[in-house]
Amino acid sequence: MNYSSKVGSAAMTSTSNSIKDVYVDAMVILKIIKHAHEETTDAAQGGLLGLVKDSTLEITNCFPFPNQNKPENLDLDFEQYQADIIRNLRRVNSDYLQVGFYDSSFNRLLVQSMVPYQLSGVEESIALVYDQALALQGYIKLKAYRLTPAALENLKNEEYFSPDNARQANLNFETLLEELPVIFRNSHLVNSLLCEIDEQTRLSSKSNAFLDLGTNGNLERQLRSLIDGVDEFAADALRYTNYQKQLQRQQSRRNQRDSNRRNDGYDEDFERMTKMFSQSRRSALVTASQINNQCDNITQFTAQGLAKLFMAQAVHEKQ
Template sequence: MAAPSMAAALAASLPAPSAAPAPATPTYEAIPPSMSTLIDVEAEIPLKYVQLDGLVVSKILKHSCDSTSSSPVGLLLGIDLDGVLEVSNCFALPHHSGDDDDKSAKSVARYQASMLRSLKEVQGDDNVVGFYQASTLGAFFSQNLIDLQALHHEKLRHGGIVVVHDVSQTARGNASFRAFRLTSAFLDAYKKSSFSTASLASHQLTFSSIFEELPLIIHTNPLLSAFLGEFSSVSPDTAPGSASVSALPPSFSVLDLNSGGLTKNLEHIVDTLDTYRNEEGNLAYLSRQIARERAKADNYVAKRKEESAAREDVTRLFKIPPEPSRLESMLLLGQVDAYAKSLAETTSTGLVKMYSATAGSV
């Protein structure tokens, strides 16, 4: 007879379980009215604002600085309570520049599933509430971002949000974070894949009505606030006769006239306008082609007055292409508008600095 396995031997050595008493019937208490508004199972309470934790802000800043991609993307994790979307954690999504789109998408999906599974195992926040993306000069309009938001709209509570971080503002010493979500009018047109002229007019869509902005605040716990206060405070040096020192080196970025940023902003505007002009040229060419085919079909129907010919399917004889989508044109206009607003802000600040520098030198 074969010797019993180690697991069987250990199981046999354990004491026999004692008969447990029958469990009592549990009693449930009604949810207090003060808590019933917080437990929003059906996501019926509209969002009032988005609250970013200090940890999320630091992670987004680090990912934006370390990433080689022009628009790094990551996932936001948290929960919504009583109309407040509390974002407590986030993690970056990998960027594969050398792979094709299909292979890159599968790799990102595997990484996302692995990270969420690992967070759940260590009792971390694994509830996805949206995405974040870094941009330059406020131009965050892109087809990839819209596809990502629209794809996860049905899966995320309140449709999910996107937090946009402007890297150029951070370089000037201002941490810029804005929260957006897709509007219902745009989602309706996106589901129908209809961005023709008639569809845009019926849905009243422009580049400014693609996203709806939500108020955003940054929350820091007392421990982090105390650390930042201690880190930035000036402490006297122990050496006699020495000046006070600080852990943070002095910054002279406010004295920079920022002429290089102005040139870069103008270059972005010119490039985007050139791309928009090419897109409008392609749309005009396709519109003329559609008009020619339609005119041929109308002439054919006008010549055939008989009833049998009127019932004939004209689309089989004339291949009239569908009207092209104007979504790309709207996104390019959104980028131009963002670059123009950034240019106006940069030039106004630069003029004040240049005037101050000139007045000080006189």
């Protein structure tokens, strides 16, 4: 889904990385989990609503985006749909300021779509990524990402991306995104209710999902996604190699040309090829950032799995 098509037109201004953490209400988390559970084949995507308070971004509500792959949504105007949702929330005196979007998968389109959000009226917008596979094993994993100022400055122009400017700004796959800490928040009444429910629930009836040692399903999904990213990055590297060969051939021909044949249209072809190369390097940068994120997720998940295996081994030896 193209998130950028849902962002209303606004003045394009540079963003200041002012927020330090993200507060997410429990109701928002439950809505995202419910939406991800209902979307059996495609990723769950939706908008985030909230407010900015000092250096904190508070997410107090959310709403789902219709699935574009369903036949009944092919002719749906998504911009009008989003405007109607926000208008209705405003009528009931609810928070209606859109501060980003959520997705149940980390992909290249997510990174590219963060540009119009951070360049829109709300500069503190984020992308909230929810891992559904980990939730099925008892973990609730939410990560909040923002583009760094250097990445935003170099990626805001989709038609042309200069590798030289990115190199001067020290922009690479590690500095493309900034991860913000996510803090779950409940009201005092909800906390009191949870304490009462916990006391009334018997120990034998509580879920032991956190003791589940099976990690093959989640690791297989993440490794498949990682393989796809590596294949895409290898294709970008091959295109870069072909560009280098064509560049050497072009320069060799240019040196052999006569001075009276400078304006034979050859420079236009060379400029078009250079522009295609810049777009390819922009795609490779986003792909490398996706691979880096997936490697971090696999490392964290396997570390937890190894810790549980060692604990289970110690318990088994004592018995």
